[in-house]
Amino acid sequence: MGQLEYHRLDKTLAQAADMCQKNGIKLTPKRSKLLTGLLKTDHAQSAYDLIEVMKLEYGETLQPTTVYRILDILSGENLVHKLHLSNRYIACSHICCDHGHDVPQFLVCDSCHKVVEISVDPDMIADFSRQANANHFVLTSPQIELHCRCQDCQSAAS
Amino acid sequence: MGQLEYHRLDKTLAQAADMCQKNGIKLTPKRSKLLTGLLKTDHAQSAYDLIEVMKLEYGETLQPTTVYRILDILSGENLVHKLHLSNRYIACSHICCDHGHDVPQFLVCDSCHKVVEISVDPDMIADFSRQANANHFVLTSPQIELHCRCQDCQSAAS
């Protein structure tokens, strides 16, 4: 599996349920399964990928509408992040962290969609924000996604 | 019109043709018109937006395939930039500059797709590159796109 060891999955899901409850959101079975699907991989998944996963892992046939709705909910709770570079989704890698969430920054492999969530100097963000303001823009999300190639895909290409 | 004053359009197109020629690429009439369409606005355009523009401005009906092909060509020549956040395209704002092209960085209004191309401290890019390497990724493009809201859309929303 991906970024998460098996024995941490339950703990993460419990934490996720807690986070939801605090905002009056329920982590329903389907939401939980979909989040699990994302937690089990470090490759960003498209909505239609996730439909496949749900089918294969749980025998459940979800409509696109449902999947997008669930992804919106989970994004709203900061349990998953939407990667706009590829229109794919990845579980937040800090669900179990006690420290407050940093601004999410991602290294995204353009080829296989492997993702690493990194942290970025807040000064850098402040700098971007200043630059935006100087151009009459307001930064609405400091999320940064960088075009990369992961090690595996580099080897494969060479 | 957008980012470009009328009297500079010809000069910019000539410069663009030069740049193409150096790489054995031709700036055909359709490519030129499509580039013009992009030069006339500071809002990123989708491929299908551009089909509309070509229809309205020149009465030419382009197939999606053709538009995507042309956009690839123009991107390859650094005459237009693809914004991956929104899958839209914008003319490079430095076609006429004599100085070498900086790494392109964009402030993108999530609402109306207005775009400003800014420049970013090369140290910052170097920093990203180092971080990528530390995570076994290689930065394939240092292009950064930031989620913003432009002044007009802020006013409209409030």
Add this chain to the structure above:
DNA sequence: GTTAAAAATGATACTTTGTATCATATCGCA
């Protein structure tokens, strides 16, 4: 000039991605 290869564009059809809309089911609670 003619012609053959290369480059550019057209046309058809299709796949993927995302959304609108209305229906149904489930849950919490009075």
Add this chain to the structure above:
DNA sequence: TGCGATATGATACAAAGTATCATTTTTAAC
């Protein structure tokens, strides 16, 4: 029990992007 809110299903559609092959246009050699 029954009512309102939340969650999910289902159908249909719209938008975005691609594969494939055909046709036209350019280029350059002869």
